[in-house]
Amino acid sequence: MINIEKREEFDIKIDKTVGKPFIKDAKFSTRNVDVFYGEKQAIFDANIDIGKNQIIAMIGPSGCGKSTFLRCLNRMNDTIQDCHISGDIKLDDEDIYQKQQDPVLLRARVGMVFQKPNPFPKSIYDNVAYGAKLHGLASSKIELDELVEKSLIRAGLFKEVKDSLHKSGTGLSGGQQQRLCIARTIAIDPEVILMDEPTSALDPIATAVIEELMIDLSKKYTIAIVTHSMQQAARVSQRTAYFHLGYLVEVNDTNTVFTNPEHQLTENYITGRFG
Amino acid sequence: MISNTKKIKNKLAKRYAKEKRFQIYGLSAIAVSIAFLLSLLINISTTGFPAFQQTYINIDVNIDSKLLNLVDKYNEKALFSANYRKVVNQSLKTLFPGVKGRKQKKALRQLVSKSARYQLRDLVINNPDIINTKQSLWFLARDDVDVFMKGGIDRSLPESDRRLKNFQLVWIDKLLAENRLEKRFNINFFTQGDSREPEQAGIKGAMIGSLLTMLVTMLLSFPIGVAAAIYLEEFAPKNNRWVDIIEININNLAAVPSIVFGLLGLAVFIGVFGVPRSIPLIGGLVLTLMTLPTIIISSRASLRAVSPSIREAALGLGASRVQTTFHHVVPAAMPGILTGTIIGMAQALGETAPLLMIGMVAFIADVPQGITDPSTVLPVQIYLWSDSPERAFTERTSAAIMVLLGFLIVMNLLAVIMRRKFEKKR
Numbered sequence: 001m002i003n004i005e006k007r008e009e010f011d012i013k014i015d016k017t018v019g020k021p022f023i024k025d026a027k028f029s030t031r032n033v034d035v036f037y038g039e040k041q042a043i044f045d046a047n048i049d050i051g052k053n054q055i056i057a058m059i060g061p062s063g064c065g066k067s068t069f070l071r072c073l074n075r076m077n078d079t080i081q082d083c084h085i086s087g088d089i090k091l092d093d094e095d096i097y098q099k100q101q102d103p104v105l106l107r108a109r110v111g112m113v114f115q116k117p118n119p120f121p122k123s124i125y126d127n128v129a130y131g132a133k134l135h136g137l138a139s140s141k142i143e144l145d146e147l148v149e150k151s152l153i154r155a156g157l158f159k160e161v162k163d164s165l166h167k168s169g170t171g172l173s174g175g176q177q178q179r180l181c182i183a184r185t186i187a188i189d190p191e192v193i194l195m196d197e198p199t200s201a202l203d204p205i206a207t208a209v210i211e212e213l214m215i216d217l218s219k220k221y222t223i224a225i226v227t228h229s230m231q232q233a234a235r236v237s238q239r240t241a242y243f244h245l246g247y248l249v250e251v252n253d254t255n256t257v258f259t260n261p262e263h264q265l266t267e268n269y270i271t272g273r274f275g
Numbered sequence: 276m277i278s279n280t281k282k283i284k285n286k287l288a289k290r291y292a293k294e295k296r297f298q299i300y301g302l303s304a305i306a307v308s309i310a311f312l313l314s315l316l317i318n319i320s321t322t323g324f325p326a327f328q329q330t331y332i333n334i335d336v337n338i339d340s341k342l343l344n345l346v347d348k349y350n351e352k353a354l355f356s357a358n359y360r361k362v363v364n365q366s367l368k369t370l371f372p373g374v375k376g377r378k379q380k381k382a383l384r385q386l387v388s389k390s391a392r393y394q395l396r397d398l399v400i401n402n403p404d405i406i407n408t409k410q411s412l413w414f415l416a417r418d419d420v421d422v423f424m425k426g427g428i429d430r431s432l433p434e435s436d437r438r439l440k441n442f443q444l445v446w447i448d449k450l451l452a453e454n455r456l457e458k459r460f461n462i463n464f465f466t467q468g469d470s471r472e473p474e475q476a477g478i479k480g481a482m483i484g485s486l487l488t489m490l491v492t493m494l495l496s497f498p499i500g501v502a503a504a505i506y507l508e509e510f511a512p513k514n515n516r517w518v519d520i521i522e523i524n525i526n527n528l529a530a531v532p533s534i535v536f537g538l539l540g541l542a543v544f545i546g547v548f549g550v551p552r553s554i555p556l557i558g559g560l561v562l563t564l565m566t567l568p569t570i571i572i573s574s575r576a577s578l579r580a581v582s583p584s585i586r587e588a589a590l591g592l593g594a595s596r597v598q599t600t601f602h603h604v605v606p607a608a609m610p611g612i613l614t615g616t617i618i619g620m621a622q623a624l625g626e627t628a629p630l631l632m633i634g635m636v637a638f639i640a641d642v643p644q645g646i647t648d649p650s651t652v653l654p655v656q657i658y659l660w661s662d663s664p665e666r667a668f669t670e671r672t673s674a675a676i677m678v679l680l681g682f683l684i685v686m687n688l689l690a691v692i693m694r695r696k697f698e699k700k701r
């Protein structure tokens with residue numbers, strides 16, 4: 001039960017991320033990352049590695065900074081006026097916040113799928129083709145057609161929409177829209193896909209389809225997913241990171257986190273004592 | 276103790292009564308506004324419709340070369356300056372023999388419009404062979420005759436209260452009996468510029484002037500306004516003091532009385548830059564100043580209403596900010612931007628006050644050929660005519676208002692069509 005009178009989690013000290021935050025062969029590695037919104041600090045000293053071709057799940061109660069952290073990885077926070085970030089975030093050993101780094105190029109390498117499906121108010125075809133056209137990835141109409149088809153097949157949507165490619169993407173169901181957004185992201189063939197609660201607006205059946213898709217995609221892509229569903233984290237991810245009030249509390253193999261958490265806060269959260 | 280259900284039930288009747296009352300207020304407000312609108316429209320159209328007809332008068336003209344004071348009928352210069360007035364007057368005298376007295380003779384001459392002599396001149400210059408022949412010609416009737424024919428002068432009034440005296444009525448009766456008076460569609464109203472004589476006055480000059488002025492306004496205010504809105508909404512740094520100052524000023528400009536923009540135009544465009552006055556170019560510049568705040572404010576509102584998730588989606592795919600803005604945000608905001616622009620343009624179309632300041636209130640009889648020809652605009656023309664004492668100008672004023680309303684309706688229809696088109700595309 002949640003004890004409203006005395007939230008004991010405030011008394012538990014967080015010194016240092018426990019578990020195994022660092023691994024060999026990391027795709028992303030972050031060191032001493034602090035994030036501020038104006039005066040307010042949203043992330044405190046986050047240190048974590050994200051492995052190649054793995055799915056890492058980020059869990060934690062609302063407002064714990066997991067989405068903020070995810071959005072640092074492709075510099076989406078740049079668009080927020082008074083957000084500033086310190087520390088190192090490296091993608092393939094290159095600092096993504098260094099001056100020479102072009103955010104446009106970075107976002108082509110690190111794609112993102114959002115909480116609410118957000119297809120463009122254009123046709124399904126144009127939705128998928130947009131990124132490729134933007135970056136000049138297809139040299140001819142035929143190549144573009146192939147790319148669109150391939151991306152839709154990979155996203156498991158092609159069968160459902162092959163006869164209506166030129167109908168509006170906003171006319172699809174929620175689950176289809178989210179898969180369209182995934183197809184749109186993989187059409188530009190990024191190295192990493194960030195997913196910010198991609199199934200929170202979907203029903204269980206659509207969620208299952210997307211989870212399967214994630215596992216399939218992880219063979220080729222590195223995936224970082226923020227989720228509120230611990231079952232989802234357990235089902236799809238290899239590693240899990242637990243955030244609490246801006247602190248990265250624990251990172252470990254998903255199995256270990258859910259069966260044998262090291263930190264008291266993690267245990268409290270996964271056993272449903274709060275959150 | 277009373278249960279909750281009972282408490283709620285007791286209040287229910289009161290709540291419904293309140294709802295009903297509010298509906299009645301709303302409906303009566305709508306009814307009142309419709310009544311006002313209808314009375315306005317009915318008033319204007321009943322006054323204005325007669326202006327679409329004009330009385331013509333038929334006279335047998337003896338084009339005598341002696342009266343014309345013409346020796347060589349193939350000399351164009353002589354033909355141009357010949358005395359056509361005398362010919363027209365003589366024909367009237369032949370029609371009504373035995374008119375005595377200076378006053379009556381003058382009244383007789385004033386049965387036909389002054390334009391008759393010019394009409395005759397053009398006819399003769401085109402075909403000099405009709406000199407020394409007798410022609411049956413239709414001329415414009417003078418405004419008083421025209422007003423009488425449309426029932427604007429009451430015969431039963433005492434003679435001293437009438438514009439047309441008894442002897443004039445006798446002439447008109449004679450003309451009517453001989454089928455020499457006829458009401459026709461007033462083509463002059465749509466093909467002529469302004470004139471001091473109501474029967475010759477047309478609205479074409481003002482219509483073309485309005486069109487050219489609107490064109491200048493549109494071409495300037497739409498791109499400038501939309502670009503400013505896009506910059507302020509999408510690119511300008513937030514919480515910046517300068518941006519805030521600009522914002523406050525734009526909002527305040529929207530509330531500035533329009534005549535102030537006229538003064539500004541007079542001081543800056545005419546005074547400093549030396550743009551000639553009375554031309555559609557300067558009118559368009561001044562109206563651009565006036566419509567810019569409207570366009571900027573409404574464009575910003577519709578840009579702000581575009582869901583941020585669309586921006587995130589585009590940025591997340593690696594689109595730059597400019598690409599995000601122009602590929603996704605602006606098209607999504609376009610219906611709203613267009614609505615704002617049309618509202619601004621409609622406002623500009625009906626604007627009189629600032630144009631008075633820059634000389635567009637001048638009397639201009641010629642139809643403008645371009646944006647640098649002196650011209651007037653529809654609302655100013657209406658203002659000018661409503662100021663004229665002649666009875667025949669009253670109906671022309673209302674007719675001009677009808678034309679102006681027609682313009683507005685066309686513009687609004689255009690806006691609706693364009694908005695539909697943009698919405699369908701999405």
